[in-house]
Amino acid sequence: MYKTLYVQHEGKPAETVIRRYSLEDADALIEVQRRSFPPPYPQELLWTRGQIAEHVRLFPEGALCAEAGGILVGSMTGMRLHAAEGEHRSWSEATGDGSLSTHEPDGQTLYVVDICVVPEYRKSGIGRWLMQTMYETVVHLGLERLLGGGRLPGYHRHAERMSAEAYLSAVLRGELNDPVLGFLLRCGRTPVGVASAYLDDEESCGHAAMMEWRNPFLPR
Structure with missing residues (x-):
């Protein structure tokens, strides 16, 4: 997957690439996370090189990044799960503490592990393009929905x-x-419920809104 598009940055169009990330991007991905999630966000939850290697190995279709001016400025990671309606697991339980060890290759839900954009690009539309690309992945793979905790x-x-x-x-x-x-x-x-004890996040008091997107090309 590779797409080129333009976003608005500092009042002018900026050429941006959305593509799959690889282990070669690990240092840049970790830096994007560090800048996107400063304390009080738990710093131990930032990606490690080992976790990124597993993301790429287990589900490369869900390993996306955004690059502007040759520099990584955002990323989004997903995996596949069997997730029943109304089932709200913690982030740790759903993602295997971010390792994707819980990835189920035949799961019909594309679960959002994380999405982040560095502060100076947050109003550019890159986050929405990453999300749109993950929706396209849902459609391409014929999955039922995308789900994740906000x-x-x-x-x-x-x-x-x-x-x-x-x-x-x-x-x-x-x-x-x-x-x-x-x-x-x-x-x-769209919200489908609230998960308690979802993440050790002081600002959210441990909660997250479970938010889904349904594949519009499948019968309801």
Whole structure:
């Protein structure tokens, strides 16, 4: 998979490539993660070279990166699972602690392990193009859906007075804003529940909104 497109960066079009990443990209991918997820995000959850090697080996179709000006500025990783409707596993359980050891080659759900874009490119549209490319992967492989947990980085400000489910509802009603939920909604993802103890994430108080995208070319 390899596509060339233009995004808006610093007021002008910037040629960007979205392609599969390889082990040769490991150092650059780790740097993208480091810049995208600063503390208080748990730094022990950033990719290691060994994990990246497993991503590429187990499911290369789900190993995507974005390159602008010859520099990696974003990435997205997915895997396949058998995931029942309403089943909300923790990130660690679903992904084998990021190793993809739980990857099921015949799974009908493409599970989003992570997506990240460096801060200076976050309003360029690269994140949406990575997501769109993963949707195309769902269609290409004939899978039922894409599913993944969305962080709730604004929830800690409201956790004392509302549940995570109520927070999600308030965002959907337009009463609250959440940067990650807003991004996922703009990408066409829809919420199917909330997972507790999903990730050791202080800002989300451990919760995540489970967000899916259904393959529109399959019968419902």
